[in-house]
Amino acid sequence: MDLCTFCTISLDQEEVFRTKVFDKSLSPFYGEDFFFEIPRPFQYLSFYIYAKGSFQRDLPVGKVSIRKKDLYQHSGKEQWFSLQPVDPNSEVQGKVHLEMRLSELITDNGPGCQQLLVRIIECQGLPLISGQNCDPYATVALVGPSRSDHKKTKVKKKTSDPHFEETFSFEVTRSSSYSKKSNFQVEEEDIEKLEIKVDLWNNGNLAQDVFLGETRVSIKILRNENFHKAWYLLQPKGNGNKHKPDDLGSLRLKVNYVEDTVLPSSCYKPLCNLLLKSPDVKPISASAAHILGDICRERYEAVLPLVRLLLHHNRLVPFLTAVAALELENTQEANTIFRGNSLATRCIDDMMKIVGKSYLMGTLKPVLDEIFDSNKSCEIDPIKLKEGDNVDVNKENLQNYVQKIFSSITQSSASCPTLMCDVFRSLRHMASKRFPVDPHVQYSAVSSFVFLRFFAVAVLSPHSFQLRPHHPDPEISRTLTLISKTIQTLGSWGSLSKNKLSSFKETFMYDFFKSFQEDKCIEKVKKFLDEISSNVNKESSGMEDALILKEGEVQKRAQGRKRIGKRNFKKRWLRVTNRELSYHKHRGKEALCIIDVKNIRAVEKLDESAFNRKNMFQVVHAEKPLYVQAGNCVEACEWMEVLSQFSRCNERRLANFHPSTYTGGAWQCCKGLSDRAPGCKPCTTPMLANLQLDIDCDRETERIFSLLTCNDGKFQKMEDACASIAVYQGPQREQDEYSKFTIQDPKETFQTLKQLRNVMEELQTQHDRRNDPTAKYGSLGNPIVGKSIQTG
Numbered sequence: 001m002d003l004c005t006f007c008t009i010s011l012d013q014e015e016v017f018r019t020k021v022f023d024k025s026l027s028p029f030y031g032e033d034f035f036f037e038i039p040r041p042f043q044y045l046s047f048y049i050y051a052k053g054s055f056q057r058d059l060p061v062g063k064v065s066i067r068k069k070d071l072y073q074h075s076g077k078e079q080w081f082s083l084q085p086v087d088p089n090s091e092v093q094g095k096v097h098l099e100m101r102l103s104e105l106i107t108d109n110g111p112g113c114q115q116l117l118v119r120i121i122e123c124q125g126l127p128l129i130s131g132q133n134c135d136p137y138a139t140v141a142l143v144g145p146s147r148s149d150h151k152k153t154k155v156k157k158k159t160s161d162p163h164f165e166e167t168f169s170f171e172v173t174r175s176s177s178y179s180k181k182s183n184f185q186v187e188e189e190d191i192e193k194l195e196i197k198v199d200l201w202n203n204g205n206l207a208q209d210v211f212l213g214e215t216r217v218s219i220k221i222l223r224n225e226n227f228h229k230a231w232y233l234l235q236p237k238g239n240g241n242k243h244k245p246d247d248l249g250s251l252r253l254k255v256n257y258v259e260d261t262v263l264p265s266s267c268y269k270p271l272c273n274l275l276l277k278s279p280d281v282k283p284i285s286a287s288a289a290h291i292l293g294d295i296c297r298e299r300y301e302a303v304l305p306l307v308r309l310l311l312h313h314n315r316l317v318p319f320l321t322a323v324a325a326l327e328l329e330n331t332q333e334a335n336t337i338f339r340g341n342s343l344a345t346r347c348i349d350d351m352m353k354i355v356g357k358s359y360l361m362g363t364l365k366p367v368l369d370e371i372f373d374s375n376k377s378c379e380i381d382p383i384k385l386k387e388g389d390n391v392d393v394n395k396e397n398l399q400n401y402v403q404k405i406f407s408s409i410t411q412s413s414a415s416c417p418t419l420m421c422d423v424f425r426s427l428r429h430m431a432s433k434r435f436p437v438d439p440h441v442q443y444s445a446v447s448s449f450v451f452l453r454f455f456a457v458a459v460l461s462p463h464s465f466q467l468r469p470h471h472p473d474p475e476i477s478r479t480l481t482l483i484s485k486t487i488q489t490l491g492s493w494g495s496l497s498k499n500k501l502s503s504f505k506e507t508f509m510y511d512f513f514k515s516f517q518e519d520k521c522i523e524k525v526k527k528f529l530d531e532i533s534s535n536v537n538k539e540s541s542g543m544e545d546a547l548i549l550k551e552g553e554v555q556k557r558a559q560g561r562k563r564i565g566k567r568n569f570k571k572r573w574l575r576v577t578n579r580e581l582s583y584h585k586h587r588g589k590e591a592l593c594i595i596d597v598k599n600i601r602a603v604e605k606l607d608e609s610a611f612n613r614k615n616m617f618q619v620v621h622a623e624k625p626l627y628v629q630a631g632n633c634v635e636a637c638e639w640m641e642v643l644s645q646f647s648r649c650n651e652r653r654l655a656n657f658h659p660s661t662y663t664g665g666a667w668q669c670c671k672g673l674s675d676r677a678p679g680c681k682p683c684t685t686p687m688l689a690n691l692q693l694d695i696d697c698d699r700e701t702e703r704i705f706s707l708l709t710c711n712d713g714k715f716q717k718m719e720d721a722c723a724s725i726a727v728y729q730g731p732q733r734e735q736d737e738y739s740k741f742t743i744q745d746p747k748e749t750f751q752t753l754k755q756l757r758n759v760m761e762e763l764q765t766q767h768d769r770r771n772d773p774t775a776k777y778g779s780l781g782n783p784i785v786g787k788s789i790q791t792g
Contacts, residue, residue: 004052005061007251009034011042012093013127016634020470021052026249032471033463039637041125043068043093043233047251049083060086062248071257083248089237092213094160095783096138096198097121099229102172102222116142116219118196119167120153123234124780126160126200126212133158133612134202136212142170144194155203158612172219194219200234211237215784230778233785260702267766268701270759274752275309275704279318284326286748288756289319292704293343294741295714302707303343305700307350312695317419320347321426326742334435338427338448345453348423352454355417357466358578360458361547363412365467367404368459371479372468378479380508395512398479402486402516409455409487410524413531424450424533443526444492446533451491460484485509490516491525550642551575555629556583557611569611574628576642581619581626595621600647602654602683603640610660610668619643620657627661644684657683705763708756715753718743722750 005028008018016036022028045068049061062083066074099119120138127134137155141148149170156162172191196219200212213234221228278287285294289306296302310316323344331337338345378398379385385394424446431445460480462468472480486509556572572583572592581600582591602620606627610616615636619626630636647653656679660669670680708715718741725746743749778784 003061006030006050006052006058008048008050010044010046010048011038011040011633012044012046012125013091014632015048016632020473036634037637039633043125045071045255045257047081047253048086049249049251062086062251064251064253066255071255074253074255075257076254078252078254080250080252082250085248087236089211091127092211092234092236093127094123094125094200094213094234095231095780096123096200096213096215096234097229097231097780098196098198098215098217100196100217100222100227102219102226113171114173114191116170116172116196116222117167118142118170118198120164120198122161122163122165123200124161126162128160128614129202129210133160133608133614134210134212135205136160136162137201137203138164139199139201140168141197141199142172142194143197160608160614191219192223198232231780231783232778233783235785258703260699260706261767261771262696262699262702263763263766263770265698267763268698268705271705271756271763272309272697272701274755274759275306275701276313276315278310279315279322281748281752283744283748284319284322285742285744286752287319287322288752290323290343290742291718291749291752291756292708293323293346295711295718296707297343297740299707299711302704303346304350305703305707307347307354308695309697309700309704311351311354311419312697312700316347316351317422317426320344320351320423321430323347324427325430328430328434331434334431334438334441334444337431337435337441337445345449348449349453351423352420352449353465355419356454358547358549359412359415359417359420360455360465360467361549362415363408364405364455364458364462365548367401367408368462368467370404371401371483372472372476375476376479377475378482379475380482380512381506382508384478398482398512399515401479402483402490405455405459405483405487406490406516406521406524409451409491410528413528416532420450421532424529428533442533443529446529447491447525450529450532452488455491456484456488459487482509486513486516489513490521547578549576549578549646550638551587552631552635553587554583554631554639555613557627557629569613569629574639576639576646578646581643593626595619595626597643597646598650599652600643600650601652602657603643603647604657604683605636605640605659606661607659607669618657620654654679654683657681705760708760709764715757717741719750719753719757722746722753 003026004021004023005025006019006021007030008015010016017034019030019032022030044065046063046065048063050058051061052058063086064081064083097120099117099121101117101119103115103117104113118140120140123136123138126136135155135157136159138153139150140152141150143149151168153164153166156164172194196217197214198217199214202210202212204210214237215232215235217228217232274288275292278284278289281287284290289310292302292306307316310319323342324338327338327340327342327344376397377386377389377394378401379389380391380395380398382391385391427445427449428442432442435441458465458467462480463471471477552574553571554574555569556574557569572585573587573589574583575581575591576597578597580597581595583593584591599621600619601622602618604618604620606616606618608614608616611627611629613629615630615633617628617630617636617640619628628639630639658667658669658672658677658679659681660667662668662675666673667675667677667680670677672680721741721743723746725743776782
């Protein structure tokens with residue numbers, strides 16, 4: 001029977017994303033991409049396939065779990081993974097800290113028996129149960145061929161990081177002269193056949209207790225020393241011993257995982273300063289930033305950290321101007337301007353995607369939401385029409401959507417981000433100067449980016465621009481493809497003439513586009529491009545409506561209540577716009593509470609201990625704080641980021657906040673008695689950048705360092721190329737080998753390469769000093785996996 005399935009992504013046992021439901025297929029193609037920062041430590045990245053239940057809960061079909069340390073070997077590869085069965089006893093996470101000591105009891109008659117003391121110290125990272133912290137306890141057993149002694153800790157309430165600090169004693173062997181009764185039969189026991197087994201459980205009260213994980217430690221570990229203390233990763237029941245599972249199918253995945261070790265800011269200053277000097281270097285091809293683009297030409301992700309770093313320090317526009325000027329020097333025909341995948345175009349693409357997010361929200365999202373919600377057929381290709389489709393009705397639907405998007409774009413100049421306008425103005429000026437006899441090139445230089453590389457791409461892939469939560473289904477995807485093609489052509493100033501319609505190979509698109517070939521459409525495009533790329537004053541676009549930046553279901557604590565309990569938390573629909581934060585009983589219902597974003601004074605994390613709940617944050621405003629629990633750790637970070645972006649410049653922002661709650665007449669964090677007492681912890685430092693972008697410059701610089709280090713071979717080739725060109729004047733045989741590098745001034749380029757080499761070597765030295773590749777096995781950072789035995 002065909003199943004309706006969906007796939008979820010989990011960090012350990014916490015679901016962070018899920019795909020759409022794929023209807024009735026044993027070979028579903030989900031085709032969805034998810035990009036996210038991982039805000040906490042984790043052990044496994046897991047993918048679960050579920051069968052959608054109609055009248056019952058969703059049933060797990062199988063899973064793929066990849067241990068964190070194995071992600072690197074799979075990163076960047078598209079692979080098939082066999083689905084493994086989902087067994088409650090194998091769904092474990094967390095680690096436990098144990099101490100074991102072997103001692104001898106002395107009696108009046110001499111040596112009596114050996115006693116094993118097992119101390120359960122603490123656990124970390126136990127899973128949530130039904131979205132809440134668990135009530136954990138541990139059982140400790142000494143097991144062997146002829147015995148099994150069990151003991152149990154006390155239950156710890158509402159915590160994923162319980163501190164037990166309980167010690168248990170076990171009699172492990174005794175002499176024949178020792179008369180005290182024992183729980184085991186043999187006089188002399190083989191200690192090396194014994195092991196300690198620690199199980200973690202969630203106390204279910206009236207329900208069944210839930211297994212959280214186990215670890216086993218052989219007594220052999222005390223063979224040489226009578227004391228052992230270590231952290232252990234919790235394992236599935238039976239220590240992972242499994243019978244061969246049935247064939248549950250396979251899941252094709254492509255995982256890209258990047259983990260950087262970020263050093264103190266002072267370590268990055270030399271490399272950062274060298275990159276920030278790039279716009280001033282003559283020629284620009286000899287700059288550190290351009291060299292990075294040359295060396296990492298095949299790696300598209302290399303440009304993003306550079307763009308973010310230059311953007312944060314207000315150095316991006318002069319750098320883009322310089323690299324665009326270099327590209328124009330090598331462009332021979334006006335109709336090919338900025339059509340390639342060059343360093344200039346890649347940098348501008350990333351810049352638009354970073355700073356233009358809210359701009360796209362206002363211009364495209366309302367129409368895209370209508371397209372997804374109404375799901376009207378827009379197919380106009382006679383070959384692809386379904387039975388019963390009316391091509392005239394479909395054409396009218398498509399024309400209506402295109403007209404709405406086209407009008408929204410051409411009326412949006414007042415909302416175009418200032419940085420984008422600055423770049424477009426520079427591109428327009430340089431293009432006119434390079435091709436002075438072509439009247440259209442000043443427009444095509446701008447439209448090739450704003451229409452072809454920005455709006456048309458966002459229409460085609462709205463999920464990639466965070467305009468929709470999921471990829472479109474095939475029918476809507478086809479509609480978006482047709483709209484995107486039309487928007488590209490309408491926006492390409494060079495094709496806005498009657499003789500350019502032949503660029504359409506399909507007759508049906510030629511006929512459809514003819515309806516837009518009117519002077520008023522051309523004038524609208526020209527007026528829009530003028531407004532976003534010249535010093536002409538922008539007219540009001542009428543786009544003053546609130547833009548929805550994020551919305552979703554959360555748990556919200558009722559405000560003004562004194563008693564703390566589960567019943568004080570209610571499901572609410574939370575919505576953030578560029579104007580206000582509001583919550584509603586359900587999606588689409590009237591707002592129960594509205595908070596002006598200008599009145600938000602702080603957005604900060606809330607201590608887990610405040611309500612014994614994870615993923616909580618608080619919105620401090622003029623009234624009482626609003627306490628919110630997000631669905632998972634990734635969502636919590638996203639809510640805080642978007643709220644912080646639109647409130648961090650507020651005049652009455654707080655310098656300090658309380659990380660816990662005011663209950664029982666005192667703040668639980670600092671014990672201050674007044675509910676008006678100033679906060680006891682500094683607020684997150686607001687960004688001073690006028691773009692209000694949350695950019696970590698140290699992390700971006702570390703990413704650049706990693707990319708340069710990974711491409712050391714190309715770095716060396718570029719040094720060799722500079723030396724070769726400097727020595728041999730005129731045509732060089734070696735030039736073919738170095739043709740991928742842009743070297744205008746070999747001496748200046750070599751000097752920059754030498755500076756880069758020096759700062760990279762120093763940075764690597766700093767990493768080597770701080771890295772601990774031999775972290776003790778059994779420490780918190782390097783816990784023991786599986787059964788532990790003494791090896792020496």
